[in-house]
Amino acid sequence: MANDKIIQVSDADFDETVLKNDLPVLVDFWAAWCGPCRAIAPVIDQLAEEYDGKVIIAKMNVDENPATPGRFNIRAIPTLILFKDGSVVEQITGAVGKTVIQNALSKVA
């Protein structure tokens, strides 16, 4: 399910794309082997539509990008981290319902 509103970030462009972004960025740390990551994927897709232009929704594959998860002490996926002006506003671990993510996003948008 490709969604062109969702951007892919990597270790290489994380600082530029996420930390230095003028808009808040929600990063979904995921991997192909993670069931709950796939479970929340449709919710992430919907949020990317709903918050288009207000919050950037990004995904990072932790298999291909080990450095960034390490920086943020991520040892569980899915983990969602909401960044604004380079700092962490909220971190959500595990698969949660849409409302929980919306509540976090409402703090910045």
Place this chain on the structure above:
Amino acid sequence: MIHDVVIIGGGPAGLAAAIYAGRAKLKGFVLEKMSPGGQVLVTDMVENYPGFMEPISGFELVEKFTAHAKRFGMPIETGEVERIEPVGDQFSLILTDERTITARSVIVATGATHRKLGVKGEQELTGRGVSYCATCDGPFFRDQVVAVVGGGDSAVQEAIFLTKFAKKVYVIHRRDELRAIKILQERAFANDKIDFVWDSIVEEIEGKDQVQAVKILNKKSGKQSRLEVDGVFIFIGIQPITDFVKGLVDTDERGFIKTDQWMRTSFKGIYAAGDCRQKPLLQIVTAVAEGATAAYAVEHDLA
């Protein structure tokens, strides 16, 4: 629009109910807060579901269930029910996004979620070494030392799974024997990466930004000890997701919904199936049977 039935939850029970309701030409849909699958999604391998002699991943099995439900015309929609209000002989389902759905009957198939230990450090270190999902988080513990808490099927199966990554897995169990089914016990005892810590409970999980150790109390000797680990995987059972029907239908003291053998709850028009229901065996095979029965009961009772 008034639906014949709304099925809350898209795990095996809900999807089986959808297959039977769809074939009975009942009007309705499945309401799932994430994507279909439930706890099966995080199950590494399923090897006790009849017909699947070769172990199948939980994810693949769920994909088959979902496709099967859709084939008989039951849509699966995203949404989470906040509460159910009976209105005459119908029900208003109020969702967390404030939508309202009207249905003549409701099948509660919301399943269950992992139980927490309730010890110091658990909440703070969740996602930082404390985990409830080995298939999700196991790969973060390559060549590290982890503890598994529990002695049932899930605990033992996940301990075995974790030996693919971790160099050592301690199984901490409060009794002196496992509750897990024999075939899993045999595999665990034969695995030299797994060590058992018997008669013991975890009193605290230590660590600053990451899990560093667990404090253990041996209940027989009264001796306390400290075990250095990088991760703690907790599998001490489940708790039903039934808060949203509390007060509406009868439950047992742990919140599991009581039903008759037609899956009818104490409230006429509300049915329950799967792990949210009070029953002796929590398995995919029982969940699907109950889902089918609940859909049949709805058809019968609406006629």
